[in-house]
Amino acid sequence: MNKRWQPYFAFLCLCGIYLLAEKFRAGQVSFVSDDAWIFAQFARNLADGFGLSYNPGEPVPGFSSALWVVLSAIAYKLTGQFVFPMKLLGILAGLGTIAVGLKIAQQLQTTDESEIAGWAVALSPLLVTAALSGMETSLWVFLVVLGFWWHVRFLAQPSPQWLLEGFIWGMAALTRPESLVFFALSALHKFLEHRQRSLLLLIGMGLLTVLLVSPWVAFNLKHTGTPFPATYLAKAEPSHIRFGALFTISIGIVLFTFWLAMNPTAFAAFVEAVKRKCNERDWQAVFLLTVPFAFATIRLVAHRFPPMSIYFTRYFMPALVLALVFGSVWSKRWRKLPLWIIGAIPSLIWVANEHGWMVQNTTHMQVRIGKWLAQNTPPNAVIATNDIGAIAFFSKRRIVDTCGLVMPEILPFVYKPQGTGIFGANEEGIWEFLKRRRVDYIVIFPNWYPRLSRRPELKPIYRVKLAHNVICGGDEMVVYQVKWESEGDEAGR
Numbered sequence: 001m002n003k004r005w006q007p008y009f010a011f012l013c014l015c016g017i018y019l020l021a022e023k024f025r026a027g028q029v030s031f032v033s034d035d036a037w038i039f040a041q042f043a044r045n046l047a048d049g050f051g052l053s054y055n056p057g058e059p060v061p062g063f064s065s066a067l068w069v070v071l072s073a074i075a076y077k078l079t080g081q082f083v084f085p086m087k088l089l090g091i092l093a094g095l096g097t098i099a100v101g102l103k104i105a106q107q108l109q110t111t112d113e114s115e116i117a118g119w120a121v122a123l124s125p126l127l128v129t130a131a132l133s134g135m136e137t138s139l140w141v142f143l144v145v146l147g148f149w150w151h152v153r154f155l156a157q158p159s160p161q162w163l164l165e166g167f168i169w170g171m172a173a174l175t176r177p178e179s180l181v182f183f184a185l186s187a188l189h190k191f192l193e194h195r196q197r198s199l200l201l202l203i204g205m206g207l208l209t210v211l212l213v214s215p216w217v218a219f220n221l222k223h224t225g226t227p228f229p230a231t232y233l234a235k236a237e238p239s240h241i242r243f244g245a246l247f248t249i250s251i252g253i254v255l256f257t258f259w260l261a262m263n264p265t266a267f268a269a270f271v272e273a274v275k276r277k278c279n280e281r282d283w284q285a286v287f288l289l290t291v292p293f294a295f296a297t298i299r300l301v302a303h304r305f306p307p308m309s310i311y312f313t314r315y316f317m318p319a320l321v322l323a324l325v326f327g328s329v330w331s332k333r334w335r336k337l338p339l340w341i342i343g344a345i346p347s348l349i350w351v352a353n354e355h356g357w358m359v360q361n362t363t364h365m366q367v368r369i370g371k372w373l374a375q376n377t378p379p380n381a382v383i384a385t386n387d388i389g390a391i392a393f394f395s396k397r398r399i400v401d402t403c404g405l406v407m408p409e410i411l412p413f414v415y416k417p418q419g420t421g422i423f424g425a426n427e428e429g430i431w432e433f434l435k436r437r438r439v440d441y442i443v444i445f446p447n448w449y450p451r452l453s454r455r456p457e458l459k460p461i462y463r464v465k466l467a468h469n470v471i472c473g474g475d476e477m478v479v480y481q482v483k484w485e486s487e488g489d490e491a492g493r
Helices: 003-026 034-047 066-079 083-108 115-122 125-131 137-153 161-175 179-224 230-242 245-260 264-279 283-302 311-330 337-376 390-395 408-415 427-437 487-492
Strands: 382-385 398-401 441-444 458-465 476-482
Touching: 003 083, 003 115, 003 125, 003 337, 034 066, 034 083, 034 337, 034 390, 066 083, 066 137, 066 161, 083 115, 083 125, 083 137, 083 311, 115 311, 115 337, 125 137, 125 311, 125 337, 137 161, 137 179, 137 283, 137 311, 161 179, 179 230, 179 283, 230 408, 245 264, 245 283, 245 311, 264 283, 264 311, 264 337, 283 311, 337 390, 337 441, 337 458, 337 476, 382 390, 382 427, 398 427, 408 427
Parallel strands: 382 398, 382 441
Antiparallel strands: 441 476, 458 476
């Protein structure tokens, strides 16, 4: 096989192994998390003519990636499926990331050893599981890495090509809004290199990015009253209540370093690259080497939720991949391929096992409950739940979201004042909201809502318990039928 195709082949082989892990653990190929089914729910409604809605015909920005919803909807229209095309899109984006990582390496070094950068990306177990997750992560990584390739390619002099980079950052922001941090770091680097000579082009680059993002921001403003999607509002508030900024940043950076060090060779290469470039006073390279940690820090300030598990590394994946690329480019001792392969083997095996269990957990809990609800509840039933992906997708029932990801109007009931539920959720406030909506069933993790789950109005009628839980919010999820005490409650409906 031609040497240049080997990293791509290795990545595809790893994807095949991880798919086998899904089949072995879950008995089928599916998504690693309930969140992917949220995208499927939005994409199906969009493809079926209901617009960007979660409950059909009720528009809401309950997603972090507008571009991924649109692509998933197109894939569904073409194939009538979700799992296969969404995984295929993720794999293609992963292959694209390898290609762009090689382009960055060729741009930054003059030796013929740039292929190590491709291997560094291809051997990342976190990128493999992200590509197969059904989520936007792999596409996001590809667009961010593409943006930095364009950045380093045209950094030497102010160039009209910066405007095209603005287009890339706009598309990346439509994939995940955190991409604007990478855009800002790229713009800062250009300004530090060229000062006033860069201002006009930087303004143009920024305007093009804003132009692409503005329809999504307008959609958010209309339905949440803020520039942010409902998902951000639902997650940011409890993270700020629970965690202090200094604590979160400290723990988050430690964990970010841990995920980079999953491959000890990658970590050693990055450390050597930093030392080498600092000694050489190559400040351009030093700036690029600080980008991954700068992004991680800024994100932890905005959303105080460290990457505590394999799944939650998805919020930091572009930074991790950039660290792999830059480290492999500027290290000298760690350019031998056997070192990268040997360093990657333990983490590849570990993540493959966890990947299989994540698919098993989601399939055996949320997917199973969604299918049970479809068979055992009336078509017009209203169901309240804290996990809004597979339960909505498979039950095809109207959903009331107890966390506010697709129902921002519940947020004042959930977190003001702080309560006894998960992340300080106010269980009495949630109950008051559910009473107003007159829900028929409640599907929750009892450990998330210990008081709510014990209310006398709730009768447990179905439950699923996981023997080995690696991703779900609790080991047990219970379906409760709600018996309202009196017709007088109708006034609050």
